[in-house]
Amino acid sequence: MTYLLRVSLPDRPGSLGSLAVALGSVGADIVSLDVVDRFDGVAVDDIVVNVPHATMPDALITAAERLDGVAVDSLRPFGGVLDAHRELELIDAVSDAGAGAPQMLADELPAVLRVGWAIVVEVAGNGCRLVARGESAPLWEGDDVPALEGLEHATGLDESTVPEEWTSMDTALAAAPLAFGHVVVVGRPGGPSFRPSEIARLGYLTGILRTLHAA
Secondary structure: OEEEEEEEEEOOOOHHHHHHHHHHOOOOEEEEEEEEEEEOOEEEEEEEEEOOOOOOHHHHHHHHHOOOOOEEEEEEEOOOOOOOOHHHHHHHHHHOOHHHHHHHHHHHHHHHHOOOEEEEEEEEOOEEEEEEEOOOOOOOOEEOOHHHOOOOOOEEEOHHHOOHHHHOOOOEEEEEEOOOOEEEEEEEOOOOOOOHHHHHHHHHHHHHHHHHHHO
16 A cells, blocks of 8 residues: 655654654555655654555554654545656646646646646636646536635635635635636645645646736
């Protein structure tokens, strides 16, 4: 089984090595690591691990949190991609997809950003309508969404300003503007909340797509 483990740990030499040893003690093999954020002497890392089928996921949490200063923010099954160039590949594919670009973005963005789902919404004067829905996205066709009106940059979304369907399962939300009045919304059921660096990453990706559409 493969899992995505988000951990907070002291940002100092040796911390990651100690964590690797702790995870290895329960049979986990680290296959990928992304630094999500750094602040106030703390690092937030996304770690993809392979574990034997007989290993319970809770064992990963227990092993990690035995270390001083280590906290597991989330643990969930992982079925994404590990390619370090995944954003560039998605941008290239979407830019060549023509009318199918919104659906391709909704389908492929979750694996790239390691979120649960994505939708593309058109924001117009008479409300918002669904343009494309990824496979795991909530059932929603359209309505007024105050949080998306006049959106100029990538941002996290407050649950009080979005449809109730989007916030089921304690879903963390973020959105960013695309071209032609479209907005992409991404959701991470069960959290964790989006870090500032993740919001920035979403903004960089959608900013490139907007530039390509304008060219």
